[in-house]
Amino acid sequence: MKNIKWLLLMAIVLVLAACSLEQPGSNSSSDDQGEAGNDGDKVYKVGLSVSTLNNPFFVTLSEGVKEQAKESGSEVIVVDAQDDASKQASDVEDLIQQGVDLLIINPTDSEAVVSAVESANGSNVPVITVDRRAEGGEVVSHIASDNKAGGVLAGEYLLELLGEDQPQVAELEGISGSSAARDRGAGFNEAVDGKVNIVAKQTANFNRAEGLTVMENILQANPDIQGVFAHNDEMALGALEAIQSAGKDIPVIGFDATDDAVASVKDGKLSATIAQKPEEIGVKAMEAAVALLNGEDVEADIPVDLELIKE
Template identity: 30%
Template sequence: MKKKLRILLISSLFLVILIGCIVKFYRAEDRPKVVVVLKDFNSEYWEITKAGVEKGFRDFEVDGKVIAPKDGTVESQRDMLENVLKEKPDVLIVSPTSPDRIIPVLEKFIKTNIPVLLLDTYDPWKDKTAYIGTDNLNLGRIAGELLASHLQPGDEAALIGGDIPVIGKRIEGAKMSLEAAGIKIATEKVGLSDHAEITKKAMETILRDDPDVKGIITTNDIVAVDALKVIKDHGLKIPVIGADGIIKMIKLIEDGTLTDTVAQNPYDMGYLSIETALKVIKGEDVKKNIDTGVDVISQDNAKLKLDFLKGLLK
């Protein structure tokens, strides 16, 4: 009798496990499929974006994956997108490395009725379902206002821009605010690659040719950190405003080297892109432009931001 009971219990347990596996399998099969293609995983910014995407996958029960080319080149991203097209996801989310060269591939997704969301990098491409990211003109305006708050009318400022698609809007917004505050634009050095030596050389040139410069705005934090090293080497204390809010930049604020900066919200970009993708799959209306906002980081909130980012990247 005991033997039969034991066999019955084992059989029941096996049946419960089998049913659970079947339910789990079908639940996974029924989940919406979303693929996210970023520019690379070689920078903290994209690692933070990836963390937001993966949190979205979990919270919204999406069968998703987030990928990026190892070398970060346009060619590699194009090849990667061609392979994703064969997988036929329900929605594609992409941060195009170079919109002009990537959009012809994205048109193929549209032809096969796969909606495309642009993440982080805006382009006026008419066939996108939505753009999720920063209003870069507004980011530039806020950066300009922040720098102007540390200067006096008549002071000179310099603008340094990395080699990124959105640079034009950030520079435009910064110039609007600086000029409105009476700050003179002494020089612009734009289209620079994010290599430390190139940034340092540009900053050396600015300090040599425009010694009266009282403040710097850069279009990303990698450039900002490298520019600041040159300023420190010259024994100067000049405010530098970045754009991304990476850990190195926030530490400079926490230790008092800088007073403040502006920051995008890559984590929110990633998370909201998945939420938006799910709405698209369900047939709900979504905004064409979803602004993920701009934060001002100062000593008042630097530690809180730093703890949050360290928790994401540990």
């Protein structure tokens, strides 16, 4: 009889111990897509493909995405295409395989990225583009400043600095095939058409080192250059370095309002830059992503204001 009582007691102890191992409210499916966060909002996994993190503008843009994701409790996976369209296509495929709920893409090349967008479409992964457009595929929303309007602002200010008596001007272009380079150039040329003589127009691929080298070559071929417009601040700062090394004083206007460029404007070196507010672009992109995944309607084009920052 004592043995039976002892066995019953041991059984009760084992049952109580097993129950204590499972905490109240525990759920083994907490990693499922769309799980509820502490505030009841769904948590999403978003992939962000950036053209390059070697450019401060896109670093700031990605920080805006990540900060807003933190606010909503969502996860962001950031990949750097390193200005390589083939790598970007591969990165997007990897993000799709990782099961992202949505893709935010900053295209390296607006045409080359189409296949990646179409791949996402085929996998039912919504796509949002930022700063640069995709030339094809289904994109739910595009968040950017009006690059053409920014080019017009740059052109008008350069005319204000130089006058309209056919000054000799150089234009440093961004990556061929990117919508940003195309639109900024179109706006600038529209503003200065018939009023300046563009004696040099070369790509420096949105890169500071290339901007330096290209500007050195332009100055050798055209020593009487009177003004420069660069499609982004990195190229503008490179061009400015070449101009200073040559002992010249030539107005240079950039685009993006990166921290280095704004500091250079304040120091009286860079003549101006067009503020495109990359952090705000990133924030708005993530806001649109969460809204879309929550079943809300989002605008096909979401603009971000521009501002001319000058001496």
